[in-house]
Amino acid sequence: MFASGAMLVPSFLKGMEFLTPEQLSGFKNVVIIQLSGGNDGLNTLVPFRDDLYYKHRPSLGLKGDEILKLSDTLGVNANLKIIKELYDKGEVSIINNVGYPNPNRSHFRSMDIWHTGSGSNEYLSTGWVGRYLDSNCTHPYESIEVDSSLSLAMKGSERTGIALSDANKLYRDTRENFFKQIATNTKDSMLSEDNQGYLYKTLLGTYSSAEYIKETAKIYTTKVQYPNSKFAKNLKVIGDFINSGLKTRVYYSSLGGFDSHVNQKNMQGRNFKTYSEGVSALVEDLKSTGRFKDTLILTFSEFGRRVKQNASKGTDHGTANNVMVISGGLKKAGIYNENPNLSSLDKNGDLQHTVDFRGVYATILSNWLEVNDEIILNKKFKKLGFV
Amino acid sequence: MKNQLTQKEIQHLYWRAGFGIKQSKIPSLIYQTKENTVNELFTDSYLQTPLSFDFKSLKQASKKKTKVEKKALRKLKIRTLFELNKKWYEQMISTDQVLREKMTLFFHDHFAVNLRRPFEAMNLNNILRNHALGSFELMLMEVSKSPAMLMFLNNRQNKKDSPNENFAREVMELFTLGRDNIYTEKDIQEAARAFTGWNFKSDGSFVFRKNQHDEGEKTFLGRTGNFKGDDIIRILLEEKQTAVYLCEKIYKYFVNETINPQHINELAEVFYGSKYNLKTLMKAIFMSDWFYNEKNIGNKIKSPTELIVGLGRQFGVKFQNHQKLILLQKKLNQTLFLPPNVAGWPGGKYWIDSSTLMIRLRLPSLMLTAGELEWDEKEDMPENMVTNKKQRRRNKLKKQLQTTSKFNSISRNLAELTPEQLLEFLIQARLPNEIKNNVLYNDKTNKELIIKVLSLPEYQLC
Numbered sequence: 001m002f003a004s005g006a007m008l009v010p011s012f013l014k015g016m017e018f019l020t021p022e023q024l025s026g027f028k029n030v031v032i033i034q035l036s037g038g039n040d041g042l043n044t045l046v047p048f049r050d051d052l053y054y055k056h057r058p059s060l061g062l063k064g065d066e067i068l069k070l071s072d073t074l075g076v077n078a079n080l081k082i083i084k085e086l087y088d089k090g091e092v093s094i095i096n097n098v099g100y101p102n103p104n105r106s107h108f109r110s111m112d113i114w115h116t117g118s119g120s121n122e123y124l125s126t127g128w129v130g131r132y133l134d135s136n137c138t139h140p141y142e143s144i145e146v147d148s149s150l151s152l153a154m155k156g157s158e159r160t161g162i163a164l165s166d167a168n169k170l171y172r173d174t175r176e177n178f179f180k181q182i183a184t185n186t187k188d189s190m191l192s193e194d195n196q197g198y199l200y201k202t203l204l205g206t207y208s209s210a211e212y213i214k215e216t217a218k219i220y221t222t223k224v225q226y227p228n229s230k231f232a233k234n235l236k237v238i239g240d241f242i243n244s245g246l247k248t249r250v251y252y253s254s255l256g257g258f259d260s261h262v263n264q265k266n267m268q269g270r271n272f273k274t275y276s277e278g279v280s281a282l283v284e285d286l287k288s289t290g291r292f293k294d295t296l297i298l299t300f301s302e303f304g305r306r307v308k309q310n311a312s313k314g315t316d317h318g319t320a321n322n323v324m325v326i327s328g329g330l331k332k333a334g335i336y337n338e339n340p341n342l343s344s345l346d347k348n349g350d351l352q353h354t355v356d357f358r359g360v361y362a363t364i365l366s367n368w369l370e371v372n373d374e375i376i377l378n379k380k381f382k383k384l385g386f387v
Numbered sequence: 388m389k390n391q392l393t394q395k396e397i398q399h400l401y402w403r404a405g406f407g408i409k410q411s412k413i414p415s416l417i418y419q420t421k422e423n424t425v426n427e428l429f430t431d432s433y434l435q436t437p438l439s440f441d442f443k444s445l446k447q448a449s450k451k452k453t454k455v456e457k458k459a460l461r462k463l464k465i466r467t468l469f470e471l472n473k474k475w476y477e478q479m480i481s482t483d484q485v486l487r488e489k490m491t492l493f494f495h496d497h498f499a500v501n502l503r504r505p506f507e508a509m510n511l512n513n514i515l516r517n518h519a520l521g522s523f524e525l526m527l528m529e530v531s532k533s534p535a536m537l538m539f540l541n542n543r544q545n546k547k548d549s550p551n552e553n554f555a556r557e558v559m560e561l562f563t564l565g566r567d568n569i570y571t572e573k574d575i576q577e578a579a580r581a582f583t584g585w586n587f588k589s590d591g592s593f594v595f596r597k598n599q600h601d602e603g604e605k606t607f608l609g610r611t612g613n614f615k616g617d618d619i620i621r622i623l624l625e626e627k628q629t630a631v632y633l634c635e636k637i638y639k640y641f642v643n644e645t646i647n648p649q650h651i652n653e654l655a656e657v658f659y660g661s662k663y664n665l666k667t668l669m670k671a672i673f674m675s676d677w678f679y680n681e682k683n684i685g686n687k688i689k690s691p692t693e694l695i696v697g698l699g700r701q702f703g704v705k706f707q708n709h710q711k712l713i714l715l716q717k718k719l720n721q722t723l724f725l726p727p728n729v730a731g732w733p734g735g736k737y738w739i740d741s742s743t744l745m746i747r748l749r750l751p752s753l754m755l756t757a758g759e760l761e762w763d764e765k766e767d768m769p770e771n772m773v774t775n776k777k778q779r780r781r782n783k784l785k786k787q788l789q790t791t792s793k794f795n796s797i798s799r800n801l802a803e804l805t806p807e808q809l810l811e812f813l814i815q816a817r818l819p820n821e822i823k824n825n826v827l828y829n830d831k832t833n834k835e836l837i838i839k840v841l842s843l844p845e846y847q848l849c
Contacts, residue, residue: 108501108727108728109728112727112728121556122566123728123729123730125733125737140741148718148742149717149718149720149742149743150740150741150742150743152727154740155737155740157736160739160740160741161740161741162741163740163741163742173745174745178748178826178839178842179745179748181825181826182822182826182843182844185821185822185825185826186821187819187821189819190819190821194686195644195686195687195688195735195736195848196685196686196816196844196845196848198688198736198739199688199739199744199844199845199847199848200844202739202740202741202744203744203748203844205741206741206744206745209741312454
């Protein structure tokens with residue numbers, strides 16, 4: 001498949017290949033969906049039996065047909081139809097009260113913490129997926145973000161993932177004359193350990209990955225009709241890549257607009273509809289090829305929101321939140337742990353976490369991707385049993 | 388010790404102490420002594436130009452109270468911050484006080500504050516500029532008492548009965564001693580008690596609120612007393628580790644990411660001995676032999692600011708539109724006034740990933756020729772033929788940064804150089820022969836070659 005470029009590719013990039021249909025089965029991957037802005041977890045998964053919930057949220061509390069019941073005490077926001085469907089089939093695991101000690105309520109800082117997997121008092125310059133790339137991968141395309149720029153989560157110290165919104169565009173950009181000339185004249189001897197070598201490695205990695213991704217992604221054409229939203233289009237790119245057999249382990253995509261200080265109900269509802277329709281198409285697509293059992297979709301946000309609604313029919317920045325894990329290969333589906341405890345809030349009136357988010361990462365790294373999580377997370381975290 | 392600096396060394400000095408050098412300046416420096424060349428940098432930065440901005444409309448808007456007005460105010464604040472960002476960029480591009488601006492940029496990263504408050508952000512920036520080549524002690528004290536820092540690290544919430552340790556922790560971890568050096572969690576708690584009562588008035592002036600201050604005895608880094616915030620800062624500066632930490636950070640930024648312990652010891656002695664005089668420290672670095680060591684030249688990845696300002700100074704670039712400039716900074720992961728967190732920008736390889744590198748390599752063409760010299764896309768790209776003309780024109784417009792530059796006239800002057808001389812002037816790193824021979828095969832210097840040289844991976848280094 002490298003008819004034109006094979007001779008020019010330095011040795012460290014050789015061995016790139018797509019997976020044949022037989023190899024495809026069992027190749028596990030992760031799709032991370034980031035809900036940016038701080039999604040309100042209590043109106044995502046609603047503890048509808050809890051009087052305190054309605055007491056704190058007299059007008060914002062969801063009730064009646066605004067909720068789809070999952071259990072006797074927990075229901076999902078009715079705009080998240082896909083979650084209810086998957087729940088009934090045992091294909092979603094809901095983890096409540098996920099957070100970290102001494103929570104930070106700034107979007108930037110808290111997102112930083114989630115991306116790097118740091119504690120709230122330390123500053124790391126590499127992301128958790130980036131460190132996975134560093135310690136377990138060879139090629140930049142083993143983690144792909146479908147976006148125009150790359151998130152901190154995807155940056156390692158020696159390797160970074162690839163960001164793209166369109167495989168063909170990335171290919172075109174890297175095939176511009178000058179870029180191409182540099183790439184094709186890059187020799188092994190130029191890929192040294194210093195900064196200059198790093199520039200050439202990145203350049204060449206991008207150049208080769210662009211071809212690999214474009215060529216491989218041609219293999220599969222979906223029959224599923226994805227919705228028209230930008231989010232769904234990004235998920236379609238991911239679906240195409242997974243089904244085409246790209247040897248990519250981690251995909252990353254985000255959906256914004258969750259910072260609901262004002263008129264939260266409509267705003268969150270609209271976003272959830274976008275989420276639900278997009279994820280629904282992706283899941284259908286993956287099921288049609290049998291890849292759903294090998295794919296794990298993790299949905300998170302940088303923090304949950306204040307339990308008590310504010311004066312503008314919205315909620316302010318909070319702390320612990322739920323995380324949703326969707327997959328055809330779960331070990332424990334359903335509601336993983338206890339509901340949020342609204343009678344034991346911190347002094348700001350926020351939920352207290354009982355599960356460290358790095359425990360969720362550790363579980364995925366160790367039980368799903370089967371790598372050493374402690375090297376990547378720099379510490380041992382208690383794993384969960386959802387996979 | 389050599390008496391004069393070579394052209395490469397002069398360029399090195401100007402890239403690290405500033406944002407590169409204009410070609411016309413080199414002849415005057417090449418025959419003068421190293422000492423004079425270094426001194427000239429300091430003389431040029433003797434004066435300072437504080438950032439200034441007309442905050443009238445912002446002040447008026449601050450009085451308004453309805454929800455709609457408040458929302459508009461938030462937008463105005465961010466817009467003002469962006470305009471301030473552009474002003475600083477313009478200053479870095481046009482000023483002669485290059486060393487002072489470079490030091491300000493370094494301390495903008497050292498005292499990293501991300502606050503959507505343009506007035507306070509500007510004042511903090513001016514504090515840094517004021518002391519950039521003076522006393523670090525005064526800088527640290529004024530920064531700690533500035534509204535921007537008091538707000539950003541929550542010292543206003545730090546009260547006798549409910550201490551907030553945020554500032555106390557970071558002042559040690561990031562501003563003075565460095566993470567896990569000398570201090571303990573207990574020291575942080577004790578220091579936080581000493582900083583209680585530090586606040587500011589509505590006009591932005593510092594105030595010590597006695598009734599919120601914890602008057603009790605504190606034990607901090609082995610000393611005991613009824614310390615106030617000023618005492619903590621004084622004690623932190625008494626610790627030589629603060630000089631060591633600062634020298635390490637400055638060395639990584641100005642010399643080499645890999646520290647040479649011997650050089651650090653040398654510098655820390657000088658810095659500590661001068662009572663934290665930044666001019667003395669920087670002069671010691673630029674006068675040293677090792678600063679001009681080959682392994683310290685052309686090995687540093689330019690930050691987005693260094694890259695943009697470097698091109699801007701060399702070719703007289705002006706940004707017409709602050710939004711485009713902000714967008715560019717965002718795409719390259721460094722928006723001035725909006726550092727990722729209090730630890731600042733990680734720097735080095737962190738600047739480079741597949742997306743940022745592609746933009747960086749295209750930047751000269753985008754900034755200097757408004758996309759006119761975009762590399763030919765047609766040749767071997769059948770899919771390009773399919774996209775219609777209109778679409779292509781629209782994409783092209785989007786890619787434009789809306790800059791003006793003196794690229795045409797300056798490139799005419801540069802055309803006097805041979806390609807070898809052009810490389811010698813624009814590229815600090817050593818260019819591999821494969822690239823030199825196979826990519827830059829043109830035999831004369833012209834606009835196209837200049838853009839190509841500026842688009843080499845090596846131009847990302849200084």
